[in-house]
Amino acid sequence: xxxxxxxxxxxxxxxxxxxxxxxxxxxxxxxKRTVRIMPxxxxxxxxxxxxxxxxDESNEFSPPEVxxxxxxxxxxxxxxxxxxxxxxRVEDQIESVPGLEAIDDLDNADAESVALAYRGxxxxxxxEPSYEISVxxxxxxLGPVRPRDPxxxxxxxxxxxxxNGGKQGADVSAMRAWAVTTGTDKVVVAVLDSxxxxxxxxxxxxxxxxxxxxxxxxxxxLGTIQDFHGYNAIENSADPMDDNGHGTHCAGIIGAxxxxxxxxxxxxxxxxxxxxKFMNAGGFGTTKDAIEAINYxxxxxxxxxxxxxxxxxxxxxQKSRALDDVIQKAYQEGILFVAASGNSSxxxxxxxxxxxxxxxVISVAALDRNDQLASFSNYGPKSVQIAAPGKDIxxxxxxxxxxxxxxxxxxxxxxxxxAALVVANEPRISVSELRQKLLASVDKLDALKGKxxxxxxxxxxxxxxxx
Amino acid sequence: xxxxxxxxxxxxRKDLAQRLGVSTSEIKEQSVEEAEFPDMSLGAPAKDEMSxxxxxxxxxxxxxxxxxxxxxxxxxxxxxxxxxxxxxxxI
Numbered sequence: 001x002x003x004x005x006x007x008x009x010x011x012x013x014x015x016x017x018x019x020x021x022x023x024x025x026x027x028x029x030x031x032k033r034t035v036r037i038m039p040x041x042x043x044x045x046x047x048x049x050x051x052x053x054x055x056d057e058s059n060e061f062s063p064p065e066v067x068x069x070x071x072x073x074x075x076x077x078x079x080x081x082x083x084x085x086x087x088x089r090v091e092d093q094i095e096s097v098p099g100l101e102a103i104d105d106l107d108n109a110d111a112e113s114v115a116l117a118y119r120g121x122x123x124x125x126x127x128e129p130s131y132e133i134s135v136x137x138x139x140x141x142l143g144p145v146r147p148r149d150p151x152x153x154x155x156x157x158x159x160x161x162x163x164n165g166g167k168q169g170a171d172v173s174a175m176r177a178w179a180v181t182t183g184t185d186k187v188v189v190a191v192l193d194s195x196x197x198x199x200x201x202x203x204x205x206x207x208x209x210x211x212x213x214x215x216x217x218x219x220x221x222l223g224t225i226q227d228f229h230g231y232n233a234i235e236n237s238a239d240p241m242d243d244n245g246h247g248t249h250c251a252g253i254i255g256a257x258x259x260x261x262x263x264x265x266x267x268x269x270x271x272x273x274x275x276x277k278f279m280n281a282g283g284f285g286t287t288k289d290a291i292e293a294i295n296y297x298x299x300x301x302x303x304x305x306x307x308x309x310x311x312x313x314x315x316x317x318q319k320s321r322a323l324d325d326v327i328q329k330a331y332q333e334g335i336l337f338v339a340a341s342g343n344s345s346x347x348x349x350x351x352x353x354x355x356x357x358x359x360x361v362i363s364v365a366a367l368d369r370n371d372q373l374a375s376f377s378n379y380g381p382k383s384v385q386i387a388a389p390g391k392d393i394x395x396x397x398x399x400x401x402x403x404x405x406x407x408x409x410x411x412x413x414x415x416x417x418x419a420a421l422v423v424a425n426e427p428r429i430s431v432s433e434l435r436q437k438l439l440a441s442v443d444k445l446d447a448l449k450g451k452x453x454x455x456x457x458x459x460x461x462x463x464x465x466x467x
Numbered sequence: 468x469x470x471x472x473x474x475x476x477x478x479x480r481k482d483l484a485q486r487l488g489v490s491t492s493e494i495k496e497q498s499v500e501e502a503e504f505p506d507m508s509l510g511a512p513a514k515d516e517m518s519x520x521x522x523x524x525x526x527x528x529x530x531x532x533x534x535x536x537x538x539x540x541x542x543x544x545x546x547x548x549x550x551x552x553x554x555x556x557x558i
Contacts, residue, residue, distance in 0.1 A: 193519065244544075279517070282545045283519040284516050285516070287517060314518055316518060318517075342506075343505035406522045410521070
C-alpha cells in the first residue's frame, strides 16, 4: 500500500464494516418476523432437552421465550434485578412500547410457567409466551391453534367445521382461545360428580395430587382422610374412582390432556382436576353427600390449594337451604360454582332447578351442533345465564374409552373449563370478576334470545382476550 | 351388577305385587319400551336426591293391576317406581 491507494483501501474497509453491521441488523430483524405456527413455545426447549438439537445450535437464532410489559415507572435496574432473580435475561427491549421486554429463560422452563411467574409480580402489567406466528396467517394476529389429538375432529363443541351436518362456527372458539392460553397446572377445577377415572390415559396427567405442603383432610366428626387426589363423600374415603362414567365424561370436557397424541383435547390442555365423588354407580346421590364434598373443597382452598371452579353437572327440582348455604360459602372463598340447568325442557324461571337456580351460580343450558337450544334443555331468561354445546359431546369414559353423551351435564363443564382458561390467563381475577367476564364473553344467538340471560353461547376466545 | 330388560320387568312385577298385596299373577305387563330419560334418576328422583343431568337410555315398564296402570323406569343399574302416590321410589 502506498500513499496513492491509501484512501481507496480505507474506503473499502469502511464499506466492509458497514456491510457487516447491516448484515447483523438484518439477522435480528429476520428472527423477529420468521415462522410457523407452533402450539406452545416450549418445543424448542424440549428438543434441546431430548438432544434433538444442540443448545448452541438453537441459541444462535433462539427467540425470546416470554414477552413482559413492565408498568410505567419501573426502572431498568429493577427490571434487571427481577429478571436476574428469576434466572432469566433480557433479550431485547421493544423500544416502541416502553417497558416491553423480550425475556429469555435460562432454565429452559415451560414458557407459560415463566409468563405466569412474571404475571404474579406487582411491577408487571402483563406477560405472555412468545408465540411463533406464520407470516401467511394474516400477519402477526393470534392464529388458531389446533391440537394433534387424533379425535379432535369429532369435537364439534370446540371446533365446528360443519361435521355431521353441523353449522360451521357453532362452537366456543377454542382454537382461537388456545393461541392465548391452553390452560395451566396452576389452576384446580373440582369436578363434583360420580368421581373420575383418574387412571384414564387422557386424564391422568391432569389429575390433582395433594401437595406435600398441604395437610391431609381432617373433619372433626369424620376423622382424618389421607386424601391423595380428591374425596369420596359416599364412603368418606380418599378414593374418588368413578364407577358410573358421568364424572369421567365431564372431567374430559374440562381437561382431557391436549396435544398428547391420545384421544381428545379438553377445553384446558393442562389443568388440575380434583375428583369428588358423591354420586354412586347409578349416577345419583344425596344432598348431604354433595354438601360434604363441597365442604372438602372449601377446606382444601383454605389450606392453599388453588381451586377456583366447581363443575356441578347434576341437580333436581328439590330445593335445599343447606346446599345453598355451602355453595355461597364456596363463592365467598373465591370458588365459582357452575351448574347444569336441567334437561326437562322447562322454564327454570317458573319451575326452578337446583343447584343451578341458587344465587351466584352460573346456570348453563345446552346447545346442539346447529346453535339451537337442545330440545331437552331447560332455559330461563332470568335464572339460566348462558349456553354451551351439550348434544352429542365426545369425551372420556370408563375403561380408557370415549363416548358421546348429551345433556346440560355436558354443557356445564365447557363453561367450567373456559373459567379455568380465564384464570390461567388472569391468575389474580376475583370470583365475581370471573363470573362477570364469562357472562360478558358470549356470541349472541337468535335461538337464545329470551331463553338465557346473556342471550348467548360462551366464547372462550373472547373470555381470554383473543377476540 | 348390570340387569337386563327382562330382569328389570320381573323386578318391577314383584315390587308392585308386594305393594298392592296381591300375587304376581295378578300383575299384567302392558308394555316394556326403550326410552330416553332426562337424567340419571330416570326422571324419577327420590326425596333429597340429586342426579347427573345426562340423557339416559333405559326402559319404561307399564304394569296393570285391576284397572290401574303403574309405571316403572329402569336401566341396567336401577329400577324405579314413578309417581306412586305422588312419590318416586328406588326399588
